[in-house]
Amino acid sequence: MSKDDQHITSYKTISLVLLGLLFFTFLTVAITRVELGPYNTSAAMIIAGLKAALVLVYFMHLKFDQKVFGIMVIFVLLVFLAVIVVTFFDYLYR
Template identity: 40%
Template structure:
């Protein structure tokens, strides 16, 4: 996987007495190719989204559209935003954020189904 590493962090260990220094990002093997491939993938998925919308899938249509959108955003986050190559802590942060979102979404629907379906 070494070839896929975009940036690496090097400790700036403060040779002149600064102990509180952070990490300096250093680029390794930056490449155009992978990103262009991801872009082609994203455009294809967009075309599929539009094509699928023309077919009457009934209740499945929303699920299909959302799954494709999710796949697209995974591509953007992992490759364009380099999360795949990033420090684990950022992945954990994003994971917690998504869990919060999903929990609030589910709780909202508990409220909507129980309150409005009683009528």
């Protein structure tokens, strides 16, 4: 992608993403007041994951750039997932 055809995100989109991130930040704090037992961590991780996805897709331009970068990110996440699964072969059966 040359300098001329770089995507310029509108202020509206950027503002909406910012509001979304702020909403999720408040949600992260608010959810600690709800007793979810062992699912507290999962809830926090899901919210953090959503925030990271917003940053990746809009602020880091994954949505507007070549598909290969999206594929690279998905590949990295799959490797990470596989590492977790292999580690849990130990923890689940110990």
